[in-house]
Amino acid sequence: MNKESFHYFKAKFWPYLLIAPQLILVIIFFLWPAIKALQDAFYRSDAFGIHYHFVWFANFRQLFTDSGYLYSFLITIFFAAALTLVAMAAALYIANKINQVLRGKSFYHTLMIWPYAVAPAIAGMLWRFLFDPAIGLVTYVLAKFNYPWNFTVHSGQAIFLIIIAGAWQQISYNFVFYLAGLQAIPDSILEAATIDGASPIRRFWSIVFPLLSPMTFFLIAMNFIYAFFNTFGLIQVVTEGGPDNATNILVYRVYTDGFIGLDFGKSAAESVILMIIVGLLTILHFKYIEKMVHYK
Numbered sequence: 001m002n003k004e005s006f007h008y009f010k011a012k013f014w015p016y017l018l019i020a021p022q023l024i025l026v027i028i029f030f031l032w033p034a035i036k037a038l039q040d041a042f043y044r045s046d047a048f049g050i051h052y053h054f055v056w057f058a059n060f061r062q063l064f065t066d067s068g069y070l071y072s073f074l075i076t077i078f079f080a081a082a083l084t085l086v087a088m089a090a091a092l093y094i095a096n097k098i099n100q101v102l103r104g105k106s107f108y109h110t111l112m113i114w115p116y117a118v119a120p121a122i123a124g125m126l127w128r129f130l131f132d133p134a135i136g137l138v139t140y141v142l143a144k145f146n147y148p149w150n151f152t153v154h155s156g157q158a159i160f161l162i163i164i165a166g167a168w169q170q171i172s173y174n175f176v177f178y179l180a181g182l183q184a185i186p187d188s189i190l191e192a193a194t195i196d197g198a199s200p201i202r203r204f205w206s207i208v209f210p211l212l213s214p215m216t217f218f219l220i221a222m223n224f225i226y227a228f229f230n231t232f233g234l235i236q237v238v239t240e241g242g243p244d245n246a247t248n249i250l251v252y253r254v255y256t257d258g259f260i261g262l263d264f265g266k267s268a269a270e271s272v273i274l275m276i277i278v279g280l281l282t283i284l285h286f287k288y289i290e291k292m293v294h295y296k
Contacts, residue, residue, distance in 0.1 A: 036268075037268045037271045037272060038268070038272055040264055040267075041059055041060070041265065041268040041269040041271075042055065042056060042057070042059070042265075043055060043265050043268075044058070044059070044265040059265045059266050059268070060269050060273070062266060062269075063269055063270065069253070071245065072245065072248050072249060073250060073277075075159070075245075075249055076227075076228065076250045076251075078159075079159065079162070079163060079166075079227060079231075079249055080223075080227035083163050083166045083167050083170065083223065083227045083231075084220060084223040086167040087167040087170040087174055088174050088216070088219055088220070090167065090171050090174075091172075091173075091175040092174070092178050092212070094171070094175055095175050095178035096182060096204070096208075098112070099183065109179070112171075112172055113172050113175075113176065116170075116172035116173050119233065120232070120237075121233040121234070121236070123169050123234060124165065124233060124234040124235075124236070125237055127161065127164075127168075127234075128237060128238045131151060131161055133150040133151070133153075136149075151238075151239065151243075152239075152243055153243055154243070155243050155246030155247075158238075158239050158242065158243055158246050158247050161238060161239070162231065162235055162238055162239060162247050165234055166226075166227065166234055169234075170223060170226055173219075173222070177218070178215055180215075181212045181215040182208070182212070185207075185208060185211050189207060190203055190207065190208075193206070193207055217285075217289060220285060220289065221285050224278075224281060224285075225278065228249075228250070228251060228277075228278055229251055231249070231251070232251050232252055232255065235247050235249065235252050236252070236255075241256060250270065250274045250277070251274060254267050254270045254271050254274065255267075257270060258270075
């Protein structure tokens with residue numbers, strides 16, 4: 001490459017000055033809150049946050065002996081796994097079908113991307129309105145089939161609703177990556193498999209899906225992160241963690257214990273544990289699942 005295409009700064013402070021705004025944002029909104037949460041996890045305070053006293057690991061011991069917190073942990077793992085499976089499977093199926101469409105592809109692309117632009121709180125309002133026990137359209141249809149629906153009472157219905165609602169919004173994100181991966185697969189490979197007598201299902205599982213493994217590997221991590229952190233607004237609007245703590249996942253528990261229960265030390269300890277859990281899951285994901293990825 002020609003050296004004239006590069007720009008060299010005569011003053012050494014210019015590169016640091018240019019990245020300073022981004023560094024300031026990272027420090028203010030990421031590093032400082034993380035350090036503050038780690039510090040508060042070892043303290044207990046009064047309800048007004050005025051008087052603090054150091055308690056070492058008492059907040060963490062309280063969590064690990066709390067059956068409610070352990071239940072929230074299991075619910076979070078189940079919720080994240082189910083949401084990831086539903087969102088990725090639906091996105092792959094839709095992307096595969098749209099990739100075969102000859103006319104109107106751009107229309108379908110736009111239609112599929114729209115849900116991702118909806119804020120989680122707004123998406124929660126839409127789904128709550130559809131499944132509202134009193135005035136919901138879906139509730140009315142289910143009543144015609146003599147199926148009683150009331151997610152404010154039945155915990156199984158509540159967890160099912162937030163899984164479907166969260167997956168609906170995440171399908172758009174997965175769809176973009178899967179469609180790009182499908183369009184990158186050479187037609188000659190699929191044509192050769194067709195000539196050899198491979199059925200559409202055999203072509204998909206033996207050729208298409210292995211070639212999409214890098215996309216799948218990346219999307220598993222992103223969907224788990226989405227389920228652990230970005231579904232707070234959805235749960236707040238739809239179920240508020242109920243009924244009977246059936247949808248009180250870890251990120252929502254951090255909010256209820258800290259901002260409602262005013263137990264800031266316990267809430268900080270929960271946020272630290274949540275970050276450790278996500279970090280460990282990411283490490284295990286890269287260590288074991290990456291071995292099944294085919295990059296060629």
